[in-house]
Amino acid sequence: MTSSPSAPLGARARARTEVTAAIKDAARRQLAAEGAARLSLRAVARELGMVSSALYRYFPSRDDLLTALITDAYDSLGEAAETAHARVADAASLRRWTAVCEAVRHWALAHPHEYALIYGTPVPGYSAPDATVPAASRVGLLLLGVARDAHERGELTAPPLPPELAPEADRMAADLAPGLPPAAMPSLIAAWAQLFGLVGFELFGQFERVVEAREEFFRHAAVRLGRAAGLTGEDT
Amino acid sequence: MTSSPSAPLGARARARTEVTAAIKDAARRQLAAEGAARLSLRAVARELGMVSSALYRYFPSRDDLLTALITDAYDSLGEAAETAHARVADAASLRRWTAVCEAVRHWALAHPHEYALIYGTPVPGYSAPDATVPAASRVGLLLLGVARDAHERGELTAPPLPPELAPEADRMAADLAPGLPPAAMPSLIAAWAQLFGLVGFELFGQFERVVEAREEFFRHAAVRLGRAAGLTGEDT
DNA sequence: CACAAGAGAGAGCACTGCTCTTGCGAAGGG
DNA sequence: CCCTTCGCAAGAGCAGTGCTCTCTCTTGTG
Structure with missing residues (x-):
């Protein structure tokens, strides 16, 4: 001491x-x-x-250094997403959603290796030693926050849910976002994962010879992602 | 010789x-x-x-060995997807779409390290030395094939497209899938990338404490992905 | 059958992560 | 104010890595 x-x-x-x-x-x-x-x-x-x-x-080891860098990277990405969101805090829900999506993409393009570190292959066997969890959740929680606000404004309509997914949806809502209708949860979680599919494919070269107008393509995809997640209204 | x-x-x-x-x-x-x-x-x-x-x-080098393994992995995944698709060749379009999605997921769960090799961080600096391109395209082309069949059966409705994306959509259709309406292309490509977002997140541990009923969650997400890509009809 | 080409062995270089021992210098208690 | 402790850095060294070069021997082929 x-x-x-x-x-x-x-x-x-x-x-x-x-x-x-x-x-x-x-x-x-x-x-x-x-x-x-x-x-x-x-x-x-x-x-x-x-x-x-x-x-x-x-x-104590190389992996510990990497773990520190991983946490920092998650935080850096989370902060980038949060400030981008704050900058459009008064806009419509869908606009705020796409702002977060685009912030994630821009951060990834600006920090490709750090993005690869956190969303690419887990480096040492595998890790994620619990200490990284809060930092890793920031983007997801931010998206859920956008959805919650939208819900309160009546700008969120949960899509139909197959009955076998109902208990899982209830658990998700209880664990992750009390205040959101359970039926909206699976689509939101899926949209979160799908967002990183888009970003990862662009970053890791899968779009080579496939998508050329990356910016416009992503903007459109982000809007549709938000709609698929249940957001209604304009993307002003 | x-x-x-x-x-x-x-x-x-x-x-x-x-x-x-x-x-x-x-x-x-x-x-x-x-x-x-x-x-x-x-x-x-x-x-x-x-x-x-x-x-x-x-x-000639370790990287060349890895490249060989990468090509093999793409082919293995492509074959798994294709046989899964062939097994439901007579079903409705949406059913065939989800069959391919689930085949991808199952192959990934069965071969996590090979999946990481091809869809995780590019290993040496970066690579993809053109020889891998045909093997890497198989899943994407398979999904486009499903969409093309759906289109011919009248089971594909292209979503509205912002005008600034029209030229890109035209190019995509011309380059990748002549016979498909250009307006359908961006959604299809996006769905393809988003599919691997879902799979990658599950495989790399991002769903820990978030998604528990993985099977049901994915099945539902795959259906919605197909719908987002423009497929109509039942998922029988 | 002769011989060149191909394949494997071995030594060695420069590098890696990591451990252990040793010496030094500053921080802090008596 | 001295002296001890403790944190820090250095150095040597171990086991392992990718890769190169040279040498030898087998073997398929013209």
Whole structure:
């Protein structure tokens, strides 16, 4: 224990957090330049003028460094989506929905390797060590929030639901979005996943020779995604 | 050149193709067990009782081995989808659509690492060296084929299209599916990408604590995906 | 049958993640 | 104010990786 929290914090601890940040920065640079597969602890150490073994004082393993980067990436994407949403907070529901979708796409195009890190192949065997869960949920929760507002304004109509999906829909609503009609949940969750299908395909080259007018294509797809999720009204 | 094609083929060439196949088999086993990141040339060689340098007679680099596995994976998925489709060749369009979707999902669940290899993060920097294109297109073309049949039966209604997307839609129809109404193309392409969003999210753990009744959820989502793509009629 | 071409072995280079030991210097208690 | 502890970095080293080069021997083929 060192003194009170968020106070002086001890010169030693301060240095530690600084070095930790420097390591993450260098790692993020390498990640952006070369991708997660080529991220090397030794190269990071070299860039910082330290020796590789010294890094292990800050991150017990390469995977832990990656986990830190993953959480940061989720947060960065979540924040980008949230600020984009805030910028159109007064618009109609569908407009806000597409704003979030486009923010996700733009962030992904701007940070392809970080996007790959969080929505591509899970890197080490697999992971997602629970600590990443809140950060990972931000975009999904944001979309659900848009839907909830739409519901309150009467701009959400749940599509018909097959009876065998009713209990699952009830559970989803109870767990994830109390206040939303259960029948709307499956479509919303599906739209969330489908959004990342669109983004991932564009980013990972699947649209090569298939979709040329990417911007217009995505904008249209986002609107239709919102409609499929139950949003009504104009996309002004 | 050795003799006529597909004839005796020379005992030497035969041995070569056999060893090549054995290498790919061993590599595929390792891929399925450990994932692409942990696939090691030396381990493959060990399993085959050869020395690592001998492998380079057959694959000039690790990435070339991976590329071969990628093509095989695309083909395996494509074949699975095609046989599943053939099995319901007489059913209504929407039923055939969902059959393909479910085949994709089941193949992915059965071959997670191979799915990750082709639809996850591009492994080495990036690749897709054109040789993979035909294999990679099979599922997409199959879905377009379902749509074309539906169109001929009058079971496809193109959704409204914003005017700025019209030229792109024309190009898509001309390049990918002559015989389909251009206005249907963007929705079909989007549905194709969105299908893999659903599958990828389930496979990569994004549905943890979110979707529990995966089977029912996906079946419903696939139907709605087909409807969003323009398919009408029953999903018998 | 002679011989070149093909295939495998082995050593070695540069690199990786990670561990363990050693020395140093600053932080903090008596 | 001294002295001890503790955090930090360095270095050597281990096991593993992809890949190259050279050498040898087998084997199919003209």
